[in-house]
Amino acid sequence: MRIQSVALAALLALPVSAFADWQLLGDDSSVNFVSVKKSTIAETHHFKSLTGSISDAGQAKLTIDLASVETSIPIRNERMQKMLFETAKFAKATISTNVDAARLKALKPGETMTVAADVTVEVHGQQRTEKADLQVTGLAGNQVQVTTNAPIIVNAGNYKLLEGIEKLREVAGLDSISPIVPVTATLVFKQN
Numbered sequence: 372m373r374i375q376s377v378a379l380a381a382l383l384a385l386p387v388s389a390f391a392d393w394q395l396l397g398d399d400s401s402v403n404f405v406s407v408k409k410s411t412i413a414e415t416h417h418f419k420s421l422t423g424s425i426s427d428a429g430q431a432k433l434t435i436d437l438a439s440v441e442t443s444i445p446i447r448n449e450r451m452q453k454m455l456f457e458t459a460k461f462a463k464a465t466i467s468t469n470v471d472a473a474r475l476k477a478l479k480p481g482e483t484m485t486v487a488a489d490v491t492v493e494v495h496g497q498q499r500t501e502k503a504d505l506q507v508t509g510l511a512g513n514q515v516q517v518t519t520n521a522p523i524i525v526n527a528g529n530y531k532l533l534e535g536i537e538k539l540r541e542v543a544g545l546d547s548i549s550p551i552v553p554v555t556a557t558l559v560f561k562q563n
Contacts, residue, residue, distance in 0.1 A: 392424065392425070392427050393425040393560040395421060395560055401421075401557050402435060402554065404525075404553065404554045406552065408543075408549075417440075418436065418437070419439040420435070421433065421434070421558075423560070430467070432465060433465065433467070433558070434464070437456040438452050438456075440456070454535050454538040454539055455535035455539055457495065461496060465493045466492050467490070478507065482509050483508045486504075490503055492525075495530045495531050497531050503519060503523050514561045514562070515559070516558070519556050525553075526551055527550040
C-alpha cells in the first residue's frame with residue numbers, strides 16, 4: 372500500500388499547470404510492490420483501484436484503495452487488508468506533491484524528461500516525504516505517462532506497519548518477511 376502510494380506520489384511530482392486539470396486513467400495505470408519472504412522468495416503485488424488528479428494550480432494527488440490489493444492469492448489479499456493495512460481504519464493511502472507546470476507544458480508527444488520529486492506519502496495514519504526518480508513522457512491524445520526510473524524503497528517501519536508484517540509472518544508460518552519494500556509505478560494522466 373505505502374509502496375504504491377510512494378510510486379503514485381512520484382508520478383504526481385510532474386509539472387502540472389500545463390495539464391489544466393488532469394485525471395488519472397486508472398485502467399492504464401499501476402502501482403506495484405515486491406514482498407520478500409524467507410529471505411529469498413520475492414513476489415510482486417499491485418493495487419487494482421487508483422484515482423488521482425493534477426489541478427490547474429499544480430496540486431497533484433494519488434489515492435490508492437488499500438482494499439484493492441491483489442496478490443493472486445485470495446486469502447493473502449484478505450490478510451493484507453485486515454492485518455497489514457487495517458483497511459477498516461485506514462482505507463486509503465495518498466500521495467501528493469506540487470508540480471511545476473512550465474516543464475510539462477513544453478513536453479510534446481514522444482518527448483521525455485526526468486524529474487527528481489519529493490512526494491508526501493500518507494499510509495496507516497503516518498505521513499512522510501519520499502524521494503522518487505521519475506520519467507515523464509508526453510503521449511498523444513492530451514496524455515502523459517509517469518514511470519519510476521528506479522524502485523522507490525519503502526521501509527514499512529516508517530509507516531507503523533511492522534506489527535502487521537509480524538502478524539502476516541506468524542499466520543503464514545514463515546521465518547521472515549522483509550520490512551523493506553521496493554515500489555514501482557506507471558501512471559497515465561489525461562487532460563480534461
